[in-house]
């Protein structure tokens with residue numbers, strides 16, 4: 001069995017050495033833009049070049065080194081029937097839950113106020129949090145959205161979840177489908193976006209959506225930059241409808257140095273770190289699936305490419 005590793009890591013051996021250990025029966029190659037075809041059976045990829053699918057015509061499946069497969073589906077000549085397998089959790093959901101909790105607490109516990117007081121040697125106690133004033137709405141109820149919703153619900157926040165299809169989750173009020181979006185947004189002060197990026201969800205975080213949230217809303221985007229209409233967020237902040245935004249993903253990454261978001265005290269920026277791809281857990285998952293697929297066993301995480309996730 002031949003495996004081709006195709007990700008722009010300057011040190012691919014960080015991946016290929018453990019892959020060889022986990023799958024000693026495999027021949028492991030690293031993508032070389034100028035090299036010949038290796039006739040790989042499986043490719044392990046992150047945002048691969050289109051040339052991959054021109055050159056490697058014997059692939060049996062492609063494994064994405066991430067949860068979001070928008071970058072892979074955007075490759076123009078991805079063969080339509082080639083199974084695409086996404087990363088399932090692999091330690092990401094817990095990191096996301098932690099990140100979202102942190103960003104929520106910054107707002108609900110007024111942490112910035114206390115940091116500012118410390119800079120001025122001020123001991124002043126503000127009124128305690130009322131959870132009822134911080135209802136959370138989680139957009140997207142996949143592995144990540146569910147974990148985020150459950151974590152916040154366990155801390156007694158009121159949590160609503162919205163997804164395209166029906167879901168049922170303990171302690172979480174769920175909404176399904178476009179018609180229910182308005183009701184979901186109206187009950188939400190802290191909006192957390194964990195949706196996959198598809199044609200339907202691109203630009204979903206726009207001015208119209210922000211206007212339907214409870215006033216003084218908090219927006220936490222851990223999905224994709226393309227979900228957010230950037231100028232609409234700035235307008236909603238200027239008008240006070242959105243009080244604070246925590247953004248981990250951007251239309252252009254790295255975020256350009258002259259981007260207006262950097263200068264806004266209401267916006268907390270992190271460089272796409274809310275859930276890192278953890279190498280050990282990721283490779284354990286992917287190599288186990290490659291072995292199973294090679295042995296003709298069923299595997300989970302195969303993407304519905306028409307649906308986009």
Ligand code: GLV
Nearest residue numbers: 065066067068069
């Ligand atoms: C990271 O953004 C991922 O999709 O896993």
